[in-house]
Amino acid sequence: MHPLVKPALRRGWRDLNTVQFGMTPAHAMTLGPMDTATGSFLDLLDGARGLGLLREEGRxxxxxxxxxxxxxxRLSRAGLVDDAQGGGPTAQALREKKEVLERLGPDLASLSLITPEPGGAIGRLAARRALRVQVQGAGRVGVTLAALLSGAGVGEVDVRDVGRVQPWDVAPGGLPAEAVGERRTEAARRVVRRASPDRPPRRPDPAAAEPGLALVIIAPRDDVLVHAPDARAAEPLVAAGTPHLYTGVVEGTGVVGPLVLPGGTGCARCLHEHRTDRDPAWxxxxxxxxxxxxxxMGACDQTLAAAVAGLAAAHALAFLDGESPAAEGARWEASVPVLHWHARPVWPHPACPCGAAEKAKGEHSSTNGDPHATMVGQRPSAQRREHADAARPTGTWRAHV
Known part of the structure; x- marks a missing residue:
């Protein structure tokens, strides 16, 4: 192990024997008591030395x-130390691509904040290269979203749509003006290739069947399909057990979610059935x-489309990295001009054949459709905080900043 104090966290001394790592409430942590010599030793944890050399420096x-x-x-158990040579063979292969790793440096730093184990962040980043994601829809939201995923290191991002690029499809970060008149799919795939920091990894056997899709993102240009997702079109995804995420813009309202885990969370048909229960005219x-x-063309301004694409890409990456994003079983919505994000739950419906309702039996459910959370208001539960505090090594605690 080559210990490296996570460079993403700024360091500062609260007093003569207490050091704080990080500035923001989400990640800031204090460590103490710490004497002057140990404080100076922290500068040697820069990833350039193994434990043997560090012990010599300590002596x-x-x-x-x-x-x-x-x-x-102590630092490792607090999630403050990375391993400059950890992460396994795929991580080492990524380190050897210096230009690629430089482009992905900020992404790696961000992953290090949420990956406590040393070497875990670059391991996750390297794992993205083996993933396949499909984006259905090459409009303002879909292409920008696909480019973001490709730029974040996802190995293969396939965009699919029909027709040709229209002037109103052009967007910063998405389809360029020179693509007007070209086939949407071809133009979108070119944007994705340009955004990628590296070529997709070669498959060991080109003749073998291509690996399955890790995620399908449904980002239709048709605003009706954004507001009322087509459950029939998603049936093959549900049957195959393929996770899929809905997103788009409809009449000045951005939508991200639900992220559907077939058989586990509410799907498009569940959403339709609940809406019908509440409103027979639906x-x-x-x-x-x-x-x-x-x-x-619909009401989909540039800024809202960019915000939706960014949020949807963030939820997608969180899922691909093994987390459970807030879009799981919920639709996040925000409307211009206030842009206050709120979530509407998409509960499994007993009349839907997807099977999620069977799994959810006995759990609390509601069909009122009222917002149940806001992005600015979400906080970890007290139980989770107590569990985290119990697991934290003695002498470390969350900083109240």
Whole structure:
């Protein structure tokens, strides 16, 4: 192990024997008591030395025997130390691509904040290269979202759509003006390739079947499909057990979610059934909207489209990295001009054949559809905080900043 104090966290001394790592409430942590010699030793935890050399440096600084190992262990258990050579073979292969790693440096730093184990952050970043994601929809939201995922290191991002690029499809970070008139799919895939920091990894056997999709993102240009997702179109995804995330903009309202885990969370048909339960006229309205004349363009301004694409990409990456994002089983919505994000739950419905309702039996459920949380108001539960505090090594605690 080559210990490295996580560079993403700024360091400062609260007093003569208490050091604080990080500035923001989400990640700031204090460590103490700490003497001056140990504080100076922290500068040597820069990833350039293994534990053997660090022990020698500790002896030169007259630190007690075992002090270096105890300090590294304490910092590691607090999630403050990374391993400059950890993460396994795929991580090492990524380190050898210096230009790629430089481009992904901020992404790696961000992952280090939420990955406590040494070497875990670069391991997650390297794992993204083996993933396949499909984005259905090459409009203002879909292409920008796909480019963000590609730029974040996802190995293969495939965009699919029909027709040709129109002037109103152009967006910063998405389709460029020179793509107008080209086939949407081809133009979108070119944007994705340009955003990627590296070429997709080669498959060991080109003749073998391509790996399965880790996630499908449904970002339709049709605002009716954003507001009322087509459950029938998603049936193959549900049947195959493929996770899928809905997103888009409809009449000045941005939507992210739900993230559907087939058989585990509410799906598009569950959403439709609950809406029908609350409003018997819902199916009639949807039929009229879908059969009406298609609009040439919807109310999807540049800033809202960019915000939705960014949030959807963040939720997608969190899921791909093994987390459970807030879009799981919920639709996050925000409307111009206030842009106050709120969540509407998408509960499993007993009449839906997806099977999620069976799993949810006995759990608390509600069909009122009222917002149940806001992005600015979410906080870890007291129980989770107590558990985290109990697992934290003695002498470390969350900083109240």
């Amino acid at each position: 030169r600084m007259d630190l007690p025997d075992g002090h270096v190992d105890a300090l590294v262990d 199916p009639r309205l949807v039929a009229q909207w879908r059969s009406g004349q298609a609009r040439r």
